[in-house]
Amino acid sequence: MPEMTYLQAISDGLRQEMRRDERVFVIGExxxxxxxxxxxxxxxxxxxxxxxxxxxxxxxIAIAGSATGAALMGLRPVAELQFADFVSCAWDxxxxxxxxxxxxxxxxxxxxxxxxxxxxxxxxxxxxxxxxSSFTHVPGLKVVCPxxxxxxxxxxxxxxxxxxxxxxxxxxxxxxxxxxDVPEGRYTVPFGKARVHRAGDDVTLVTWGxxxxxxxxxxxxxxxxxxxxxxxxxxxxxxxDKQAVLESVAKTSKLLILHExxxxxxxxxxIAAQVAEEAFENLDAPIKRVAAPDTPIxxxxxxxxxxxxQVADVASALRELVAY
Amino acid sequence: xxxxxxxxxxGSSLEIGQLGLGRAELLGMYRNMMITxxxxxxxxxxxxxxxxxxxFYTGRGNEAASVGVATAMRPExxxxxxxxxxxxxxxxxVEAWRILAQYMGRADGPARGRDGNVHLALIxxxxxxxxxxxxxxMPVAVGLGLAFRxxxxxxxxxxxxGDGAAARGDAHEAMNFAGVRRLPVVFVCDNNQYAYSTPPQxxxxxxxxxxxxxxYGFEGIxxxxxxxxxxxxxxxxxxxxxxEGGGPTLIECVTFRMEGHAVHDDAFYVPSELFQEWAKxxxxxxxxxxLSEHAQLGEAEQGEIENEVKAxxxxxxxxAEASPMPDPAELEQGVYAESTExxxxxxx
Ligand SMILES: Cc1ncc(C[n+]2csc(CCOP(=O)(O)OP(=O)(O)O)c2C)c(N)n1
Numbered sequence: 001m002p003e004m005t006y007l008q009a010i011s012d013g014l015r016q017e018m019r020r021d022e023r024v025f026v027i028g029e030x031x032x033x034x035x036x037x038x039x040x041x042x043x044x045x046x047x048x049x050x051x052x053x054x055x056x057x058x059x060x061i062a063i064a065g066s067a068t069g070a071a072l073m074g075l076r077p078v079a080e081l082q083f084a085d086f087v088s089c090a091w092d093x094x095x096x097x098x099x100x101x102x103x104x105x106x107x108x109x110x111x112x113x114x115x116x117x118x119x120x121x122x123x124x125x126x127x128x129x130x131x132x133s134s135f136t137h138v139p140g141l142k143v144v145c146p147x148x149x150x151x152x153x154x155x156x157x158x159x160x161x162x163x164x165x166x167x168x169x170x171x172x173x174x175x176x177x178x179x180x181d182v183p184e185g186r187y188t189v190p191f192g193k194a195r196v197h198r199a200g201d202d203v204t205l206v207t208w209g210x211x212x213x214x215x216x217x218x219x220x221x222x223x224x225x226x227x228x229x230x231x232x233x234x235x236x237x238x239x240x241d242k243q244a245v246l247e248s249v250a251k252t253s254k255l256l257i258l259h260e261x262x263x264x265x266x267x268x269x270x271i272a273a274q275v276a277e278e279a280f281e282n283l284d285a286p287i288k289r290v291a292a293p294d295t296p297i298x299x300x301x302x303x304x305x306x307x308x309x310q311v312a313d314v315a316s317a318l319r320e321l322v323a324y
Numbered sequence: 325x326x327x328x329x330x331x332x333x334x335g336s337s338l339e340i341g342q343l344g345l346g347r348a349e350l351l352g353m354y355r356n357m358m359i360t361x362x363x364x365x366x367x368x369x370x371x372x373x374x375x376x377x378x379x380f381y382t383g384r385g386n387e388a389a390s391v392g393v394a395t396a397m398r399p400e401x402x403x404x405x406x407x408x409x410x411x412x413x414x415x416x417x418v419e420a421w422r423i424l425a426q427y428m429g430r431a432d433g434p435a436r437g438r439d440g441n442v443h444l445a446l447i448x449x450x451x452x453x454x455x456x457x458x459x460x461x462m463p464v465a466v467g468l469g470l471a472f473r474x475x476x477x478x479x480x481x482x483x484x485x486g487d488g489a490a491a492r493g494d495a496h497e498a499m500n501f502a503g504v505r506r507l508p509v510v511f512v513c514d515n516n517q518y519a520y521s522t523p524p525q526x527x528x529x530x531x532x533x534x535x536x537x538x539x540y541g542f543e544g545i546x547x548x549x550x551x552x553x554x555x556x557x558x559x560x561x562x563x564x565x566x567x568e569g570g571g572p573t574l575i576e577c578v579t580f581r582m583e584g585h586a587v588h589d590d591a592f593y594v595p596s597e598l599f600q601e602w603a604k605x606x607x608x609x610x611x612x613x614x615l616s617e618h619a620q621l622g623e624a625e626q627g628e629i630e631n632e633v634k635a636x637x638x639x640x641x642x643x644a645e646a647s648p649m650p651d652p653a654e655l656e657q658g659v660y661a662e663s664t665e666x667x668x669x670x671x672x
Contacts, residue, residue: 033593034521057491057527058458058519082520086457089492122377122429124440126456293656300429300437301377306652 402450488519549577
């Protein structure tokens, strides 16, 4: 099995989809000659030509909107926005048209929107956001947040097959930092199935995206103190694997939810509410959340570090839960 | 088929004199162009030294357009400069050390470390700090003009955007509204030929972006954006027209992005002949030559200006590096305003 970075796995998966299915095409800003701002589509223009690798004007609505139209005509667009932050420009279209089309008219919109998200490198308020939670609030959209190279590739294949608009959040801080073995051939990873990143007995830690690695480092620290943490990587938020969370909580009786996005109305709130509704009796401590504070993401390193949940924040929250 | 009017280059100092620019003003403009480039060159070095976090953009090649337009503005005018328009901030008097402090994420940058690079502006100068999303500031600039119009103030708003940004709906909505209400707004399109890696033919299909003005019911002008005097002349005319109730103008400044999109980008997609061709039209070089031919700028004086700018920037860097990092304890402060007193609210 070849070792790939998270970024290479996305590239590889996308190339495989395009080779497998002629209906799949890529559209976005600077995706052609330049190969995309993060170089995910390098070599694609040469291999697939200018009508399957389309350089769009600086126009997020034209990108998302025309991808919807092309999907309605039977194609399988995989659109790229340069940064997930710019999805706000396409918000109206996604929420108003793409999300509601099937429910209203019975016409599926098999569209994938790739969204490089997340912070950790002083991108500032407009190049660092993790807006996935907002879209879980929109019925009709699916939300995917891979954390590992293997999942990045497999979830992309599933997204392309899915008959709905899928928002695929790829975390920029994982692109070149995370490397792992990835199967060479095509495979899919199902939506709505969490992955046990690490098994444990004392506390359940639910997270996704880059925070999986922050969680793992914190769990390493606690292992030295004789505490075993079970880390669940949700992998997809809409749909999300409630069953896996409930089962883990039944075992550990304690739940910590960790996310990089801001706290209020973040997806952690939804998880906490559902666990409280359905597994109140199984809990031995109040549910805890570690999330970013309710501010924009600042640029300067000391501010950004204080904003993004750090290993120490997670470790101390875990300790508090264990001590409760 | 082009619709917009093309301007002629300005020649003699007599013509320039008629614009109200004396020798002192001309040298001041030159100095501002050099400070602008100097700040960005320093920034580039600081970035490579790892002293500037995040990414780094410059406006190399846009100094004539930015300084030329800003020089034509009056202090009470306002606007929304973008990422290639450092010259606007310099011309309106933001101190160089604060700009370098901003780059470095220090507490004394205008954004206090909360935002970075050229996402800065001083409200005292009636400039509004840009966001990354292009061209989200265009309707905001129209809002400045709307406020001036509602209050009947003889003030003008200047709205900058790029050839790539022109493709988004915000541009259309902003210009349409300004046209419908004949608001005192001057649109300045910095057409530097590339939007990241995307060339003009993939961004727009009209001959000039200024041609679009006709569709909004106002005048469009194409000007050589490397010729600061031509830019100044057109900007002054458009700004004064707007001030007198003549409505908006769209000025397209044709320039060239003389570097990659940002420091990380080597611009392999730009044919090298283009870089060479435009290097000959370097706006600072051009103006320096003009000054030597028409305003007796000799080598000694040229050297003096250069040294003065160098000293200013050296001091700026020293001061910026002495500025502290922002205090993480203040992270959660200032998300919501605590007073209804709006900046620029003269009654408050
Ligand atoms: C809405 C939006 N989409 C994408 C981007 C990413 N981006 C930053 S600058 C840029 C190119 C802008 O081109 P142009 O408007 O011509 O200005 P230039 O940078 O060439 O001066 C792009 C695509 C952005 N800032 N905003």
